[in-house]
Amino acid sequence: xxxxxxxxxxxxxxxxxxxxxxxxxxxxxxxxxxxxxxxxxxxxxxxxxxxxxxxxxxxxxxxxxxxxxxxxxxxxxxxxxxxxxxxxxxxxxxxxxxxxxxxxxxxxxxxxxxxxxxxxxxxxxxxxxxxxxxxxxxxxxxxxxxxxxxxxxxxxxxxxxxxxxxxxxxxxxxxxxxxxxxxxxx
Amino acid sequence: xxxxxxxxxxxxxxxxxxxxxxxxxxxxxxxxxxxxxxxxxxxxxxxxxxxxxxxxxxxxxxxxxxxxxxxxxxxxxxxxxxxxxxxxxxxxxxxxxxxxxxxxxxxxxxxxxxxxxxxxxxxxxxxxxxxxxxxxxxxxxxxxxxxxxxxxxxxxxxxxxxxxxxxxxxxxxxxxxxxxxxxxxxxxxxxxxxxxxxxxxxxxxxxxxxxxxxxxxxxxxxxxxxxxxxxxxxxxxxxxxxxxxxxxxxxxxxxxxxxxxxxxxxxxxxxxxxxxxxxxxxxxxxxxxxxxxxxxxxxxxxxxxxxxxxxxxxxxxxxxxxxxxxxxxxxxxxxxxxxxxxxxxxxxxxxxxxxxxxxxxxxxxxxxxxxxxxxxxxxxxxxxxxxxxxxxxxxxxxxxxxxxxxxxxxxxxxxxxxxxxxxxxxxxxxxxxxxxxxxxxxxxxxxxxxxxxxxxxxxxxxxxxxxxxxxxxxxxxxxxxxxxxxxxxxxxxxxxxxxxxxxxxxxxxxxxxxxxxxxxxxxxxxxxxxxxxxxxxxxxxxxxxxxxxxxxxxxxxxx
Numbered sequence: 001x002x003x004x005x006x007x008x009x010x011x012x013x014x015x016x017x018x019x020x021x022x023x024x025x026x027x028x029x030x031x032x033x034x035x036x037x038x039x040x041x042x043x044x045x046x047x048x049x050x051x052x053x054x055x056x057x058x059x060x061x062x063x064x065x066x067x068x069x070x071x072x073x074x075x076x077x078x079x080x081x082x083x084x085x086x087x088x089x090x091x092x093x094x095x096x097x098x099x100x101x102x103x104x105x106x107x108x109x110x111x112x113x114x115x116x117x118x119x120x121x122x123x124x125x126x127x128x129x130x131x132x133x134x135x136x137x138x139x140x141x142x143x144x145x146x147x148x149x150x151x152x153x154x155x156x157x158x159x160x161x162x163x164x165x166x167x168x169x170x171x172x173x174x175x176x177x178x179x180x181x182x183x184x185x186x
Numbered sequence: 187x188x189x190x191x192x193x194x195x196x197x198x199x200x201x202x203x204x205x206x207x208x209x210x211x212x213x214x215x216x217x218x219x220x221x222x223x224x225x226x227x228x229x230x231x232x233x234x235x236x237x238x239x240x241x242x243x244x245x246x247x248x249x250x251x252x253x254x255x256x257x258x259x260x261x262x263x264x265x266x267x268x269x270x271x272x273x274x275x276x277x278x279x280x281x282x283x284x285x286x287x288x289x290x291x292x293x294x295x296x297x298x299x300x301x302x303x304x305x306x307x308x309x310x311x312x313x314x315x316x317x318x319x320x321x322x323x324x325x326x327x328x329x330x331x332x333x334x335x336x337x338x339x340x341x342x343x344x345x346x347x348x349x350x351x352x353x354x355x356x357x358x359x360x361x362x363x364x365x366x367x368x369x370x371x372x373x374x375x376x377x378x379x380x381x382x383x384x385x386x387x388x389x390x391x392x393x394x395x396x397x398x399x400x401x402x403x404x405x406x407x408x409x410x411x412x413x414x415x416x417x418x419x420x421x422x423x424x425x426x427x428x429x430x431x432x433x434x435x436x437x438x439x440x441x442x443x444x445x446x447x448x449x450x451x452x453x454x455x456x457x458x459x460x461x462x463x464x465x466x467x468x469x470x471x472x473x474x475x476x477x478x479x480x481x482x483x484x485x486x487x488x489x490x491x492x493x494x495x496x497x498x499x500x501x502x503x504x505x506x507x508x509x510x511x512x513x514x515x516x517x518x519x520x521x522x523x524x525x526x527x528x529x530x531x532x533x534x535x536x537x538x539x540x541x542x543x544x545x546x547x548x549x550x551x552x553x554x555x556x557x558x559x560x561x562x563x564x565x566x567x568x569x570x571x572x573x574x575x576x577x578x579x580x581x582x583x584x585x586x587x588x589x590x591x592x593x594x595x596x597x598x599x600x601x602x603x604x605x606x607x608x609x610x611x612x613x614x615x616x617x618x619x620x621x622x623x624x625x626x627x628x629x630x631x632x633x634x635x636x637x638x639x640x641x642x643x644x645x646x647x648x649x650x651x652x653x654x655x656x657x658x659x660x661x662x663x664x665x666x667x668x669x670x671x672x673x674x675x676x677x678x679x680x681x682x683x684x685x686x687x688x689x690x691x692x693x694x695x696x697x698x699x700x701x702x703x704x705x706x707x708x709x710x711x712x713x714x715x716x717x718x719x720x721x722x723x724x725x726x727x728x729x730x731x732x733x734x735x736x737x738x739x740x741x742x743x744x745x
Contacts, residue, residue, distance in 0.1 A: 127601025166689075169687045
């Protein structure tokens with residue numbers, strides 16, 4: 001009797017592990033149930049994105065709706081796409097027009113890599129202040145909205161670069177800089 | 187400002203019997219102290235209102251003349267004894283003793299002295315029985331019968347009320363930090379055990395000297411917290427340790443030990459002298475910085491077998507000249523300036539609406555500045571580029587390092603999205619965590635080597651691309667001098683002096699700064715940048731700053 005129970009238990013356990021592994025492995029077999037909740041196309045999160053203050057001296061944090069995505073990396077992509085997109089009405093972007101996100105990934109250590117198209121350098125207007133704002137709008141947008149990310153490494157066309165416009169060192173991952181951010185006056 | 191009601195009632199009782207004060211005032215203050223810990227809610231609001239009313243009442247009483255006959259007992263003729271040592275006031279301008287007096291265990295300071303030292307106005311308030319201090323529109327109302335004061339409407343407690351001594355008013359020394367500091371423009375810090383009163387941005391590191399092993403050889407350490415620039419002169423008979431500070435918060439051993447006969451303050455207040463026994467040999471010294479502290483270690487061997495000439499360990503931050511160099515001209519300490527005209531070649535830098543290119547302006551100003559430096563100061567000037575060509579950022583710093591530059595200035599012009607943004611800015615390097623780690627590592631890895639002729643020399647080992655990490659404090663000094671001199675002659679941006687992780691500065695193994703001379707994105711500035719007058723003024727301002735930095739630099743290395 002006890003042996004029979006043990007055999008049945010082991011059998012159930014084996015089945016459960018097999019099913020579990022199949023589901024974890026990704027490719028879903030024909031017996032797997034359909035995905036429970038496909039993300040709603042209208043679902044959004046509120047993310048903080050950074051634009052130039054009217055005097056051009058600092059970054060203005062702005063709460064904006066960004067498409068909800070599953071996981072840190074996918075959400076990071078959505079946030080960056082929104083940060084790189086042309087600025088909303090009444091705001092000025094600190095990112096050169098035409099800059100595209102080529103890739104985004106996050107390491108186990110909490111370092112995010114943001115790979116940008118060459119416009120970030122080629123179309124940059126220059127000036128240390130503008131360059132600081134460009135670099136830290138991206139670094140802050142990632143770190144402010146993704147708590148898992150501590151530091152951000154910028155890449156241009158997939159490569160590490162010294163600077164994007166001749167001044168600010170981006171060879172190493174950067175941490176967020178709040179001194180460039182102007183908090184909204186209460 | 188926790189203030190237990192029990193204390194308040196006790197002190198009221200003390201002052202009570204002889205107290206002819208209008209009860210209204212006392213009640214108001216009583217209300218104000220009942221729920222001192224409440225920061226919010228209706229009690230808090232009541233408290234703030236009460237404090238305000240109290241302040242107004244006392245202010246109203248201010249014009250009424252003081253009648254000694256009305257004075258409460260506590261104000262009459264405080265007889266004090268002098269404190270063990272006067273309070274030493276330390277400011278950027280210097281130091282001076284501030285007299286205090288001790289009455290029944292409480293150290294008091296005269297309000298007339300405060301008025302002189304801190305530019306506050308002191309008035310008596312006969313009606314309320316206290317005094318009012320005004321400073322730049324801010325007000326302290328100190329009560330004569332309550333151990334408390336209203337500081338801009340907020341109540342703070344004090345160890346004792348205002349005390350009257352003859353014609354003078356005295357307040358407890360805690361008044362400085364609890365009442366005056368919150369309304370004062372500059373930092374006020376009281377270090378009572380050390381008898382120091384620090385005002386403003388003064389550096390007063392704690393310096394602890396210990397004789398660890400009497401020996402011989404005698405081993406002693408001097409710890410400086412927070413870390414500071416320390417210059418050490420080790421010579422036969424004594425070791426002189428000079429700390430770059432406005433004053434020292436000293437803890438010295440009472441007696442010498444081993445071959446060290448005495449550890450005492452030097453003739454200058456920022457020096458510590460170790461007097462050595464005549465039997466002592468040539469002392470060996472080293473310094474290292476870790477965890478925010480600078481540690482100087484001194485080893486004194488016995489036996490004066492050889493007494494080599496004194497060696498100033500700080501005079502050799504870079505490879506020292508070969509021994510025969512001393513046969514030629516004496517080294518002045520400040521010989522070479524490297525100027526880096528930003529951008530160049532394909533890299534045009536920022537562009538103005540009128541067509542001005544940053545790369546052309548930077549080269550133009552660099553050449554003017556070179557002319558001034560060579561003709562007036564007689565120093566060697568090296569430009570990282572003297573024509574329109576692209577130079578990699580690392581190579582620019584490498585020029586400074588291979589030229590043994592005493593100063594590296596990178597000239598730039600700025601651009602902003604806002605056309606109204608204008609003026610000059612100065613940047614020095616902001617170390618990230620990796621740079622900070624490299625700096626600490628370099629100091630930990632520093633090796634002290636004996637040099638020919640005796641003494642020692644310190645060699646720092648640091649990643650070449652983070653060489654600037656060793657020069658952060660002198661670069662900060664350079665940046666502030668540049669901003670000061672530029673500010674006298676040209677428009678400064680509201681951003682002034684900034685720190686940023688700028689690539690061109692990181693590899694420079696010398697004092698270094700980036701100057702953003704103007705905003706080419708501003709139409710007026712772009713137009714001005716085309717005039718001889720403006721360009722000469724800019725070069726002149728930069729020259730003036732370099733001249734001042736040279737003085738600072740030579741002063742440092744001669745110490």
